Amino acid sequence: MPHADGCTAEELCQEIIGQGVAAVEIDRWYAGGWDGHICGLLFNDFTTERGKGYFVKAASAGVVTPTCMAPTTLVSLLAVRQEAPLAARSASASRERANPHPSPLPGRERGQG
8 A cells, every 4th residue: 555654554553443444464565574563552663655555454344545645545455364373273284184084974884875
């Protein structure tokens, strides 16, 4: 999302949240890697730069018009799919490796139709 100079990542978070979209994180490409600000936390509240793009991670979809941007700019945000916690994925994978062929439903033995 292109953005005007002078807004901090947290200000952008609050503008997006204020317009009904559940912003979670603002990310930028910086020094050869992704650099993120988590909405609501005090650290890494970087200042946006004119002509640069930013990714917004959101828990809900919507269309917003941040006031730091040109007034006619609309930005559509798509919600991202939340992954299961790593521990839950690991436990599920372990069960599948231990029993790759689950038993049939009770009363439906192999060969019975």
